[in-house]
Amino acid sequence: MKRVEKVLELKNISKKFGEFYANKNINLEIGRGQIHALLGENGAGKSTLMSTVFGLHQPDGGEIYVYERQIKIENPNHAIKLGIGMVHQHFKLVEDFTVTENIILGMEPKIGHRINMKSATKEVKDLSEKYGLKVDPNSKVENLAVGVQQKVEILKALYRGANILIFDEPTAVLTPDEIGELLDIMKTLVAEGKSIVLITHKLNEIMSVADKCTVIRRGEYIKTVDIKDTDENELAQLMVGKTISKQLDKNPFNPADKILEINHLHLVSKSGRKILDDVSLTVHGGEVLGIAGVDGNGQSELVESIVNMIETNTGEIKIKGQSTKGKSIRDIFESGVSYVPADRHKHGLVLDKNISENLILIEYYKKQYNDGLNLKKMLIRDEGKQKMQAFDIRAESEATIVRGMSGGNQQKVILAREISRNPELLIIVQPTRGLDIGAINFIHNQIIRLRDQGVAILLVSFELEELLSLSDRINIIFDGKIIGQVDPNNTNDTELGLMMAGKGV
Amino acid sequence: MNAVAKHMKNRNILVPILATIIALVFGAIIMLIAGYNPVIAYQSLLNKVFGSAYDIGEVIRAIIPLLLSGFAVALANKAGLLNIGVDGQITIGAVASLLVGTLVDFPPIIHGFTALTVGVIAGGLWGVLIAYLKTRFTINEVISSIMLNYVALYLSHMLIRGIVPQEGSQRSALIQDSASISLNSLSELLNGARVHWGLFITPLIIFGFYYFFNKTRYGYETEVVGLNNHAAHYAGIKVNRIITRTMFISGAIGGLIGVFDTLGVYKYMAISTSTSGVGFDGVAIALLGGNTTIGTTLSGVLIGVLKYGSQGMQFGAGVPSEIIGMIISLIIFFVAAPGLVKKLLPNMEHTKKEVQ
Numbered sequence: 001m002k003r004v005e006k007v008l009e010l011k012n013i014s015k016k017f018g019e020f021y022a023n024k025n026i027n028l029e030i031g032r033g034q035i036h037a038l039l040g041e042n043g044a045g046k047s048t049l050m051s052t053v054f055g056l057h058q059p060d061g062g063e064i065y066v067y068e069r070q071i072k073i074e075n076p077n078h079a080i081k082l083g084i085g086m087v088h089q090h091f092k093l094v095e096d097f098t099v100t101e102n103i104i105l106g107m108e109p110k111i112g113h114r115i116n117m118k119s120a121t122k123e124v125k126d127l128s129e130k131y132g133l134k135v136d137p138n139s140k141v142e143n144l145a146v147g148v149q150q151k152v153e154i155l156k157a158l159y160r161g162a163n164i165l166i167f168d169e170p171t172a173v174l175t176p177d178e179i180g181e182l183l184d185i186m187k188t189l190v191a192e193g194k195s196i197v198l199i200t201h202k203l204n205e206i207m208s209v210a211d212k213c214t215v216i217r218r219g220e221y222i223k224t225v226d227i228k229d230t231d232e233n234e235l236a237q238l239m240v241g242k243t244i245s246k247q248l249d250k251n252p253f254n255p256a257d258k259i260l261e262i263n264h265l266h267l268v269s270k271s272g273r274k275i276l277d278d279v280s281l282t283v284h285g286g287e288v289l290g291i292a293g294v295d296g297n298g299q300s301e302l303v304e305s306i307v308n309m310i311e312t313n314t315g316e317i318k319i320k321g322q323s324t325k326g327k328s329i330r331d332i333f334e335s336g337v338s339y340v341p342a343d344r345h346k347h348g349l350v351l352d353k354n355i356s357e358n359l360i361l362i363e364y365y366k367k368q369y370n371d372g373l374n375l376k377k378m379l380i381r382d383e384g385k386q387k388m389q390a391f392d393i394r395a396e397s398e399a400t401i402v403r404g405m406s407g408g409n410q411q412k413v414i415l416a417r418e419i420s421r422n423p424e425l426l427i428i429v430q431p432t433r434g435l436d437i438g439a440i441n442f443i444h445n446q447i448i449r450l451r452d453q454g455v456a457i458l459l460v461s462f463e464l465e466e467l468l469s470l471s472d473r474i475n476i477i478f479d480g481k482i483i484g485q486v487d488p489n490n491t492n493d494t495e496l497g498l499m500m501a502g503k504g505v
Numbered sequence: 506m507n508a509v510a511k512h513m514k515n516r517n518i519l520v521p522i523l524a525t526i527i528a529l530v531f532g533a534i535i536m537l538i539a540g541y542n543p544v545i546a547y548q549s550l551l552n553k554v555f556g557s558a559y560d561i562g563e564v565i566r567a568i569i570p571l572l573l574s575g576f577a578v579a580l581a582n583k584a585g586l587l588n589i590g591v592d593g594q595i596t597i598g599a600v601a602s603l604l605v606g607t608l609v610d611f612p613p614i615i616h617g618f619t620a621l622t623v624g625v626i627a628g629g630l631w632g633v634l635i636a637y638l639k640t641r642f643t644i645n646e647v648i649s650s651i652m653l654n655y656v657a658l659y660l661s662h663m664l665i666r667g668i669v670p671q672e673g674s675q676r677s678a679l680i681q682d683s684a685s686i687s688l689n690s691l692s693e694l695l696n697g698a699r700v701h702w703g704l705f706i707t708p709l710i711i712f713g714f715y716y717f718f719n720k721t722r723y724g725y726e727t728e729v730v731g732l733n734n735h736a737a738h739y740a741g742i743k744v745n746r747i748i749t750r751t752m753f754i755s756g757a758i759g760g761l762i763g764v765f766d767t768l769g770v771y772k773y774m775a776i777s778t779s780t781s782g783v784g785f786d787g788v789a790i791a792l793l794g795g796n797t798t799i800g801t802t803l804s805g806v807l808i809g810v811l812k813y814g815s816q817g818m819q820f821g822a823g824v825p826s827e828i829i830g831m832i833i834s835l836i837i838f839f840v841a842a843p844g845l846v847k848k849l850l851p852n853m854e855h856t857k858k859e860v861q
Contacts, residue, residue, distance in 0.1 A: 309739065330741035339739075347739040350732045361729065361740045370722045377720075 006068055007032050007164050007195045008053070008084075013062035015048055022048040025062070026221045028214055030164065035186055035196045037210035037227075039203075039239055041294075041462065045219040046199045050166050053197075054086045055079040066164075085162025087153045089169045095142040099135050099152050100124045103159050127158055132188045146271055147178030154185065165189065166197045171205060172296050175273050183209045201239065201294050203232045203501035217241050236497030240464050248444060251452045253472045256285035258321070259425045259456035260306070265315030267301055267480070275301050276312065277480040283425065283456040288447065290471030290488070291460040294500055298480035299460045300342055303427050306458075307332050307339050319425060333362055338423035340414050342430045342460070344407070348414040351403040355395060356384025358402055359417045391416035392442060408439030415446060426450060429460040444470060464496055478502045521793050521800065523846050524839030525807065532832040536824055546822040550829075553817020554810050562691075562698020566770060568809030569703040570595075570762045574787025575805045576714050577758035579796040583718065584751040585731035590635055590650025591759040591784030593657035594628040598760025599767045600661040601627035603774045606680030606767065607669045616683040621702070621764050628760015629753040631657065636752035640745040646752075654780050662776050676775045686768045701769025703761075710758060715798040727751055759784065789837045808833060 008030040015023040023045045030036045040046045052059050055073035063070050066082050073079050076086075093102050100121050109116045109123070124137040133151045141149060150170065157165055167186075171179045186196055186209055198210060206213050207227060215222040215238040222238050260283040267276035276298050283289045293299055304310045306317055308329050317324045319335055333339070341347035349358050360369050360380055369376055384398030393412045395405055402410055411431065418426065428447065432440040447470055451457055461467050467474055468488045476484045476499040484499050533543035554564050574591050581588035602624030611619055635653060638644040665677040686702040718724035730737045730747045737744050762783060767774055790808055794800030815829035839846050 328741065328743075329738070333741055341739060346733075346735045348736065350729050350736050352732050353729070357725070361736065364722055364725055373722070374720045375722050375725060 005032055006030065006065070008197075009065040009068070010049070010053070011063045011065070013049065013052060013059045013064070015045075015052055015057070016060050021219045023052070023059070023216075024220050026216060026219075027224075028221075029224075030195050030197060031211070032195055033190050033193055034211040035190055035198055035209050037198045037200060037206040037213040038216070039201060039206060039213050039235060040216040041201060041239060044216050046216060047168060048219075049216070050086070050168060050197065050199060053079070054084060054166065080160050080162070083161055083163040084166065085157025085160060085164070086166045087150065087157060087168065087170060089172060091149050091153050093141045093149060093152060096140065098138050098140055099144075099155075100137040102141055102152055103137075103156050105156075107160065124155065124159070127155055131155075131158065131192060132185060145178075146173050146273075147175065147181065150174070150178075150182065151185070154189075163193070164195045164197070166199070168199045169201075170198070171200065171202060173273075179205070201501060203235050203498065203503060206235065207232060215239055232498055232501070232503055233494050236501060237494045239501075240493040240497045248448050248469055250448045253287070255287045255472070256454055258282050259285050259319065260458060261318040261321075262306070263316045263318075265302070265305065265312050265317065267298075267305065267310075267312045275480050276305070276315075279315070279477075279480070279482055281475055281482060283458050285424065285456045286451060286454045287472045288451050288457040288459050288470050290467040290474040291458065291477055292464065292467050292474050292496060292500055293462070293477035295462055297477050299429070299477060301480075302477070303339070303341075303429055303458070303460060306427060307337060330365075333421075336422075336424035338418035338421050338426045340418050340426070340428040340431055342433075344410050344414060349402050349410060352401060354384075354399045354401050355388065355393065355413055356380050356398040358413050359384055359387055359420075362417060363421065387416040387420060391419075391446075408435045411435060411439065411443065415443060419446060419450065423450075423455060425456045425458070427458045427460075430462065431459070432461075432463070432466060440466075464493060468496075476500060517795060518800075520843045520846050521795065521804065521836075521840050524793075524836050527839055527846065528832050528835035531835050532828055535831070536828060541822055541824045546818050546824045546828075549817045549821020550811070550814035551817075552821060554814045556817070557696065558694070559696040559698045560813075562695030562700050564810060564813045565704065566699050566701075567813040568806055569707050569765060570781075570783045571786055571790060571809045571812075572707055572802065572805035573703075573710060573758050573762045573765075574783045575790030575794060575801045576710060576787075577755045577762075578784075578787040579791040579794065579801050580714065580758070581751060581755040582791055582796045583724075583731050584727045584747060585734060586639075586748065586751065586755075587647050587788075588632070588635070588650055588752065588755050588759075589647060589784065589788055590632070590653050591755075591762075591787050592780035592782065593650065593654035593784070594631045594756040594759025595763040595766075595783060596654075596657040596661050596780055597631040597763065598624040598628035598757075599763030599774055600664050601760070602684075602764040603677055603680060603767050604664065604668060606684030607678055609684075610681070611683060613683040613685075616681065617686040617702070617768060620680075620684045620768055621686060621761075624764035624767070625757045625760045628763065629757035632752035632754075632756020632759065633749055635756075636745075636749040640748055654784070658777075658780050661774065665774060665776055671773065675777075677773045679773050680768060684768055685772065686765070699770045701765055703765040703769060706761070710761070711798060711802055714801075718798075723750075789833070793836060793840050 006029055010026060010028040012025045012027065013023055014021065014025055026049055038046050051057055053064065053073065055075045055078050064073060065071065071082065073082065094105065103124050104120045109119050121137045128135055133155055135148055135151050135155065141152060144152070170182060174182060183205065190196060200206060210227050212224060212226055213235060214224040215235070217239065225234070262279060262281050265276050265279040269275050279302060281289065291299060301310060305312045308324055308327060319332065319337060322335070324332055345351060350361065363369060364375065369380060381398055387393070388395065388398055391412045393409050393416060395409060402413060431443050431447070447457060447459070459467065459470055471488045474486050474488055475482050476486070476496070478500065479502065486495065536543040536546055554560060577591050578588055602620040605620035605623045609616065609619070631653065635646050635650045638649045639646045669678045671678045688700045688702070688704065691700050692698060718728065726742050727747055729740070729742060730744050734744050786808060790804045791801055793804035794802070811829050811833055815826035818824045818829065819826045
């Protein structure tokens with residue numbers, strides 16, 4: 001048999017969701033025994049591409065070659081038969097089962113109608129020894145640390161005969177020690193002849209284990225580079241691209257009093273991972289403080305702890321000089337805080353209620369909106385109409401159910417609500433995710449208008465362009481730590497990209 | 506988009522109506538197969554319900570607990586809770602009012618009113634117990650409420666046997682006449698039909714339900730919690746408090762059912778081997794009524810009429826009353842599987858999705 005060198009090849013793969021290209025003409029070649037990194041920002045299309053390879057959906061164009069044979073991957077089972085295994089970011093394990101039971105699930109070795117547990121356990125043990133994946137085959141998954149559960153996921157793929165392993169952001173949930181161990185495991189796997197696709201946006205991981213790296217940005221193929229011929233600077237630049245910081249019309253930077261002050265905030269997860277690690281920051285009136293960072297580095301926990309939606313372990317948060325300790329969420333909002341959450345559907349809106357009902361979500365209990373018992377329906381409707389005009393919310397009427405509206409209009413409903421409350425501190429997370437350019441401009445202008453009025457704004461975003469054009473200062477968060485501060489007028493994408501990937505300057 | 510939403514809403518009204526019609530047709534087919542005449546059967550069902558003043562009074566007596574149970578469940582549903590423990594709340598409400606009705610000496614009306622209030626509060630607290638288990642220990646209310654049904658049942662046995670027994674029988678002593686909430690003069694007019702205060706209180710509850718959800722800020726926050734408790738939490742609403750409050754009201758309505766049965770209908774409480782099952786009828790009624798005021802009212806009346814009228818079917822057409830149980834089950838079945846109803850009417854499916 002001829003020895004093939006290309007185990008997986010993608011040619012001009014495209015995938016459209018509606019009118020939006022999640023992937024456009026992407027090329028990828030994975031060599032035998034190589035670790036091939038797939039690098040890109042959030043929403044660049046990495047996961048979409050790998051879901052295509054794993055048969056979770058069909059591409060709209062292009063060809064897939066497995067072992068140099070063109071093939072249409074029908075579904076995940078088909079992918080597994082072809083020797084492709086996926087280690088998902090969110091594990092798909094049965095918590096009540098043992099390691100062995102999880103691994104053999106669906107492919108149990110049998111004697112008659114009974115599962116041959118003895119041979120299964122032995123097989124799992126052999127596999128784990130061969131690849132240096134230390135796990136006890138008989139322990140229950142629910143008792144295992146996250147890093148060990150991931151090993152079980154890897155073993156599951158290996159047990160199914162995977163030769164091409166796709167790791168989807170495998171280090172996102174791991175502690176630093178576990179990350180080191182995982183990278184060693186990957187090296188062992190390729191030494192044994194497996195091939196690996198590593199989806200990540202952490203540059204140091206790529207530099208330490210990968211052979212090649214393909215960069216995609218906004219669904220498009222940018223470049224494939226050999227790791228030995230590149231450095232982190234180049235990768236960072238390829239990942240974020242050239243951003244033209246658009247000039248927004250804004251007043252000169254003139255910070256007033258401290259509105260938000262955070263001192264030494266710590267938060268540790270149940271599994272012992274540091275989610276927030278000694279975070280300190282301040283936001284002044286008339287200032288936009290941008291928080292840059294890749295998703296999942298503690299941003300959502302940071303903002304949720306400011307409004308007391310979650311409790312932190314230690315540290316102090318002061319709003320206008322007053323500690324927030326022991327205050328309810330409502331107290332915090334009443335002290336002049338508005339909060340636009342990252343997840344519009346989960347937190348920001350009640351999708352099955354209409355626009356005007358969503359506009360009173362935070363303040364319905366106030367005298368302004370009820371007489372003690374009854375809601376002032378007429379007034380609520382009229383206000384809804386006014387806000388729809390003021391914030392350019394496009395829908396049939398204020399009685400339109402929010403669920404059916406476009407993302408941009410939904411976001412404007414939240415903004416209308418939060419801005420109309422005349423905040424002194426506005427916390428705004430991912431304000432333009434998934435929106436079209438018109439809605440983005442509108443929202444950016446609103447943020448600048450508030451800043452010019454003297455509102456303190458904490459802007460959390462994954463979009464560099466947005467951060468650069470709106471912020472007066474940018475703090476970079478990585479692994480729950482503020483690892484640096486930059487001046488948006490005096491930085492570049494490479495510097496930011498590097499810091500976001502954990503490389504302090 | 507809005508047009509689509511409107512269309513969906515119309516469909517949602519259409520489904521229970523169609524489900525009822527289809528179930529009645531199915532019932533007729535089954536009667537035909539079994540050799541009965543469905544026309545005579547349905548006719549005698551209606552005769553039984555509207556045939557005499559007594560029957561009209563008694564059908565109202567039968568509908569009241571079903572309506573209240575439906576609204577108790579619908580209220581909890583609105584807050585995102587499935588209260589299938591109405592049976593237990595009925596039992597607790599009944600036994601609490603029984604104790605007050607037998608042991609205390611109060612003047613008429615005041616006695617009835619006191620016993621009623623105590624029963625309602627007891628039922629409410631039984632609901633709060635479910636809320637407490639949910640909010641404090643994250644025990645799913647479906648599990649705890651159904652288990653507490655048994656606790657309530659055996660607790661009632663203990664209290665009846667221990668405190669207000671009727672020697673030589675499987676029931677409690679009678680309540681004092683002063684605790685009765687029967688409407689005696691109206692009852693005489695209806696040839697002895699057992700009508701009681703519920704005739705006035707039940708419409709009040711129904712109106713209260715409508716008012717609560719359509720006018721008040723408390724109804725608004727309850728709905729927000731039911732539709733999206735994450736958003737409720739974000740908005741500063743104390744979700745656990747809403748859950749507790751809702752379960753109190755839901756349980757109190759359940760308790761009211763038990764009060765009516767004890768003080769208004771039977772005047773004693775039987776030591777039965779199982780709970781009444783009215784709580785489960787309530788789940789079906791709320792489902793059929795889509796948790797709306799009008800829907801729940803109509804479906805409560807419908808189920809009540811079918812149940813009461815089924816006795817007449819047995820007399821008039823020799824059809825076993827179980828057939829009605831089957832038809833009610835079919836209605837619920839078709840409502841719970843709306844896709845099935847829509848399939849039976851192909852013109853409702855405008856666009857068939859392309860199979861990928």
